Amino acid sequence: MTNGKGSRRRFGSVRQLRSGRWQVRYRDPGTGQLRSAETTYPTKTDAEVALSLIEADITRGQWADPDAGKVRFGDFADASLRDRKLADRSRERNESVIRLHIKPTFGAGAVADIKTPAVRAWRTRLLADGVGEPTMVKAYQLLRAILNTAVDDELIRRNPCRIKGADRYDVPERPVLTVAEVYAVADAVLDRYRLLVLVAAFTTLRFGELAALRRRDIDTERLVVHVRRAQSEMQSGKLADKAPKSAAGVRPVAFPAELLPDVLHHLERYASKGQDGHVFQGPKGGLLRRSNFRDDWIAAREKAGVSGDVHFHDLRHTGNTLASNAGASTRELMTRMGHNTTRAALIYQHMTSDRDRAIADRLGAMIRSATPTGTSPRHEDA
Numbered sequence: 001m002t003n004g005k006g007s008r009r010r011f012g013s014v015r016q017l018r019s020g021r022w023q024v025r026y027r028d029p030g031t032g033q034l035r036s037a038e039t040t041y042p043t044k045t046d047a048e049v050a051l052s053l054i055e056a057d058i059t060r061g062q063w064a065d066p067d068a069g070k071v072r073f074g075d076f077a078d079a080s081l082r083d084r085k086l087a088d089r090s091r092e093r094n095e096s097v098i099r100l101h102i103k104p105t106f107g108a109g110a111v112a113d114i115k116t117p118a119v120r121a122w123r124t125r126l127l128a129d130g131v132g133e134p135t136m137v138k139a140y141q142l143l144r145a146i147l148n149t150a151v152d153d154e155l156i157r158r159n160p161c162r163i164k165g166a167d168r169y170d171v172p173e174r175p176v177l178t179v180a181e182v183y184a185v186a187d188a189v190l191d192r193y194r195l196l197v198l199v200a201a202f203t204t205l206r207f208g209e210l211a212a213l214r215r216r217d218i219d220t221e222r223l224v225v226h227v228r229r230a231q232s233e234m235q236s237g238k239l240a241d242k243a244p245k246s247a248a249g250v251r252p253v254a255f256p257a258e259l260l261p262d263v264l265h266h267l268e269r270y271a272s273k274g275q276d277g278h279v280f281q282g283p284k285g286g287l288l289r290r291s292n293f294r295d296d297w298i299a300a301r302e303k304a305g306v307s308g309d310v311h312f313h314d315l316r317h318t319g320n321t322l323a324s325n326a327g328a329s330t331r332e333l334m335t336r337m338g339h340n341t342t343r344a345a346l347i348y349q350h351m352t353s354d355r356d357r358a359i360a361d362r363l364g365a366m367i368r369s370a371t372p373t374g375t376s377p378r379h380e381d382a
Helices: 044-059 075-084 090-107 116-128 133-151 179-190 191-202 207-212 258-271 294-303 314-323 332-339 351-371
Strands: 003-010 013-017 022-027 035-037 224-227 231-233 239-242 251-254
Touching: 003 075, 075 090, 075 251, 090 116, 090 133, 090 207, 090 231, 090 251, 116 133, 133 231, 179 191, 179 294, 179 314, 191 258, 191 294, 191 314, 207 231, 207 332, 224 258, 231 314, 251 332, 251 351, 314 332, 332 351
Parallel strands: none
Antiparallel strands: 003 013, 013 022, 022 035, 224 251, 231 239
């Protein structure tokens, strides 16, 4: 109810309520219907200033429907994730982060109710509760991406995820093995996994790329491994081959000639039959999984006397460092590792056949200088 006092303008109007406060009313630019501002004001001047700001926003095309952001955040997050093009494993991880770390705080509320102080308090609480920094960074990045979509959809005017430094963390330096240490682990592991260790270190392929390799991907004449797919493992345990994350992931990678005896031995004894047969298999002839290799890796690492908590993935870091020491340029390293950079860096041209061959040859020289025979040809049965 009002006391009748008010004033009309060319745009909208203000009127005094019986409470003594002033209300702003204007025409919705989308529907043409009369609507009231979300809040009231203590003075007529305050109300007129607010009305002028609303008029300016509409004129500049910056006005946002105050009711648009009242959509439930949990529903909007689910819809936003469904609309994103993601690999199955990435989608599964994002769904898990939303369910475990974002929805418990913001799921039941409205999108527009999420403000920067609430985001800051959410982040501080999760870290205090023991959520790891990498997981927290992922959760923050995901929340920000969802709210960026809300901005694009004009549900909110500004993304409240504005905490400096919350979207990144300092990755601890991972260990780098020497060539001798790589061979010590290769000598200690079961024979069926020896080539897996060596190829991981001297080509920097990821575990999923190694697990997806087929016989036809190994060129024993040109000494090249062709990466065409990667194996992913869902939380359910289901395995699937998929295309690499980017065009850069599809690549040829040269390996040192010193690995050829190991490659031929492995293909003859352990790889699945046929050109489409998997190069690396599990202990009972099934598909290679992290879970059915992890214990063998740990045992070999300890037997070899390699100190520290060295992960299998650290062989990739090791190989990148060795290739850099062998003279590889940044572009060559990015191409060799399958990283996505500028389009020019994704054009392999003569790099993979000439410069990459030179890199592999220098890696071979390191092997010859670090091992008695140059090939460490231990090829007994598993």
